[in-house]
Amino acid sequence: MTRLRSWFLAPSWAVMLSLFLAPLLVIVVYSFLTRGAYGGIIVAWTTESYRRLADPLYLTILGRSFWIAALATVFSLILGFPLALFISRSASRKNLYLSLVILPFWTSFLVRTYAWMFLLRDTGLINTLLERIGIIRDPLPLLYNNGAVVLGLVYSYLPFMVLPLYAALERLDPNLLEAAADLGARPLTALFRVVVPLCGPGIRAGLVLVFIPCLGAYLTPDLLGGGKSVMVGNLIQNQFTNARDWPFGSAASLVLMALVMLLLLASVRRDAKGLL
């Protein structure tokens, strides 16, 4: 039995070792080497890349990434919670609504982000419509700013918030809500004193699942931010392409990863402590 189990696990091990752990080790090694003139690396050990990360320019980018990711996560929660609550309450149409939530995944992420560009740009659908109706004379600056990036991120990662919230709300005993109302709690009181605390693990799962990909996003800030709101993902991507500074890109990736790990750890700790 034990032998059989190790055989079944072998492919997973092979994939994890060769495609995940090995590249990660390469990145770790690169981050301590010197950049080559045309990309690549020169084997000369240094911690220069890490020291450069402390530059205010990069700290600003990291700070902005956290800020934008946090905003996108909070908006996802504000939009996702009522949606998840609604789906968990709709008796017979649950599966339909859940499919609708997942539906955007059926098309390419890139295509969907371009679609947002068509909607938001100066000659896009929204501005054209508003001009036709006569509400505005000059197009609103909807694209190429932090707002557009947050919007794009919320749009992209909302399902990752809705699904764990839905799972948590679905498990909630409806009698508990009746008991709360029975004891004099108005709906909003019941929401904050019963539903939210009992959905704690689901809420934290949603926050983590949205915040982490938002923090590392590069396509959305690239296309919707238009280079004006650079996030750490763009910084890293740039080091491996235009800037040809692989060691610095590696160091930035590892620092980002370390920060994400710390956040995850804090979230897991919180879950382990809870009674539920």
Place this chain on the structure above:
Amino acid sequence: MTQQAVLELRKVSKHFPTHRAVNELSFLLERGEFFALLGPSGCGKTTTLRLIAGFEEPTTGQILLNGADIAHLRPYERNVSTVFQNYALFPHLTVQGNIEFGLRRGGQNHIAKRVRDVLELVQLDGMESRYPAQLSGGERQRVAVARSLVVAPEVLLLDEPLSALDPNLRKQVRAEMKALQRRVGTTFLFVTHDQEEALSMPDRIAVMNGGVIEQVGTPEEIYLHPRTRFVASFLGAVNWIGGAGVRPEATRIARNAPENVPHRAARVMQSNFLGNRFHIEAALETGERVTSEISRLDQAFAAGETVYVWWRAEDELRFQ
């Protein structure tokens, strides 16, 4: 009598898309009484309780609490409180937190005192900081009762509160519940399908069937003088002999034919020993089966024996 009524249902109906759960139901509860709604599953008793609590809205009819119609108020607007079948304790709150939930007004000291008092009442002092998951079934049930009692409801609604307990505990909890009700004097409306619970605890019972009440009365009245065949057979066992109904304990049995009393010959099919008593199953010549309940101290009968069965005229159940 009407002035005494704390709760009155007037022709209350609840129609769901697929069925009529409750049909023109009317009854009233006097202040301070222990009232049971008894019936088989699907008879509408739980729906009735939910209508009173406000979790369902009646299709037609009035629900009067102290004379005011509450039929269309939200659950948090009515001064009744429910003990749920699964207790519905908040798992993220301690015993103290659960009991405080309904107490939002009054100072900290006042709330703390009421929590202490009610915990003493249900004999859970010292359990304040436990979580529901750390309590036994019986303790959870008492927390649920305390949580509802502490808000001083006009009527305490109990939805099969003993069904989740193990059978040995149930008997004890029945006595405790009855004593508790006497002590606090709150009006209890208790829903059950268990005939022993319905007979042993309440002051009055309403037997429900198919969304209507078949009979209301004291446990004794209903057991001894059931108005319908349904009531007779739902509350206690009945022997049907030539169209007449007789309770097993009133069905006498002997080896020798009694004098001056109408009797029937029968053959013993089976003798079931139940510890303190026997159930003797016999077949009449007409083929009808009867059960006679006799004391362990009475004469024993064996299968195959020829016996005679009879009953006193006043023990025959009469239906309307």
